[in-house]
Amino acid sequence: MNNFKRYLIDKAGLSESEFEQIKNFGTSKKVEKGSFLLQPSEVCNHSFFVESGLLRSYTIDETGKEHIIQFAPENWIISDRSSTYFNEPSTFYIDAIEDSECILLDANFTNRVCALSVSYAIYNEKSLHKHIRSLQNRINLLIGANAETRYLDFIKQYPELLLRVPQWMIASYLGITPESLSRVRKELAKRNFKPKFD
Amino acid sequence: MNNFKRYLIDKAGLSESEFEQIKNFGTSKKVEKGSFLLQPSEVCNHSFFVESGLLRSYTIDETGKEHIIQFAPENWIISDRSSTYFNEPSTFYIDAIEDSECILLDANFTNRVCALSVSYAIYNEKSLHKHIRSLQNRINLLIGANAETRYLDFIKQYPELLLRVPQWMIASYLGITPESLSRVRKELAKRNFKPKFD
C-alpha cells in the first residue's frame, strides 16, 4: 500500500495518523492481466486504486465493438462513479491490461474519509471537477478534431501510456479503428514527428 | 424568483426559512436574445439559474465553427464549472437563445448554501454526479453512434427543446452539420418517424 499511502498523504493531504485510521478501509488485491474487476449489470461496489500495473474501463456496444473509457496506471483511481453513486447496474467492464495490484475501496470509503479529514473532502471535490473537465475536453476533441489531432492530444496528455498500451486500445480510446491509427502514425512518421519525452 | 424558489425548496430540499436566508445571494437579471453572459478569456464568476427563457453555452474552434455544449431552459443552471472552480479563464460563450430572465449566483453561492443546508449539499453532490453521467453518455454517443442515433437520443432526452431550438444549433450540439441533420430528418420522415409527446 505504499503508493496508496503516498497518494493520500501527499496528494490528498492526510496526516500520518489519519492514514493509519483509514488504511484498513481498503483491501489489497492482485489482479492478473486480463482478469475482470467489474462487468456490466453488476453494481460497481468499489473504486480501485492502482498500486502497480495498469487497468482500463470500457464498454461493448451492440455491434460488439469495445470503446475504452479510461486507462488507469499507478496512482490512479478507476471505477464507475455513476453506478456506485446511483446504485445502478454498470455498463462498464474494468479489467487489467498488465498484471496489477490494486486497493479495493468500498462505496462509502469517500464519505468515511471525508468525515475524517477536511483536506480529503476538498481533494475529493477537486477530483470531481478535474474529472468533469477532462470529460468536457474529450467531448470537444470528439466533436471538433480529426483522428490525427486526437492522437496528438492523447500523446500530450498521457505520454507514459504510449509505450505501455497496445495500439488497438489507444485507437479504441480515440474512437477510431486500429487501421486508421496505424495510418495516422505512418503519416506522422513521414512528416518526421517524434513524441518528446523529458 | 419563483422558479428559483420552487427549485431550491422542491428539488434541493431547502426549507422556506432557509430560502429566505439565501435568496439575496442571487440577483435577478433580464437578458435579451443574443446577449452574452460569458465570453472566452473571462473567468466564469457566476452560475446562471434560468427563471424563464433559454440559454446555451458553446465554444468556437480555430476554424470558426461553433460547438454547442449545453442548452439550459427554465429551471436549469448553466455555467463553466471548471473555470469557476479552478479560477481559470473560460473557453465558453454563454448567451441567450430567447429573451430570458436568470438569477446570477456568484462563485461561492454553492459553498454558502451547503454550509446552511445539508440537504442542499447532498443535492449538489448529486448534481455533480448527474453531470458526469450525462457527459459520459455524450462521449459514448459521439464515439459509438451515427448522426441518426445521436439525433434520436437528443429527442428522447430533450423533447421540450426540439421545438424551441433552431435546427442548426441542434446540429451543432450533435457534432454534425445542419445539412446532415436536415438529411437525417428527411430520412426519418420517409420512414414515417414522428416524435411522441405525451
Next chain:
DNA sequence: CGAGCGCTTGATTGAGTTCAAAAATCGTGG
C-alpha cells in the same frame, strides 16, 4: 515450431462534409 495476435498496407466503400443555390420561414418596419 506453429498458431494466434497485433500491426501494417492496399483497395474499396460509405457516412458525413463542403460548397452552392433554391425554397421556406421569420421578423420587422411601413
Next chain:
DNA sequence: CCACGATTTTTGAACTCAATCAAGCGCTCG
C-alpha cells in the same frame, strides 16, 4: 397586415476522411 430582407432549412453534386474488408508480415508464448 403585408412586403421585403434576413435567416434557416432543404436539396444537389462533388469530395474527403475514416471504416471496412482482405491479405501479409513479424513476434511471442504455449
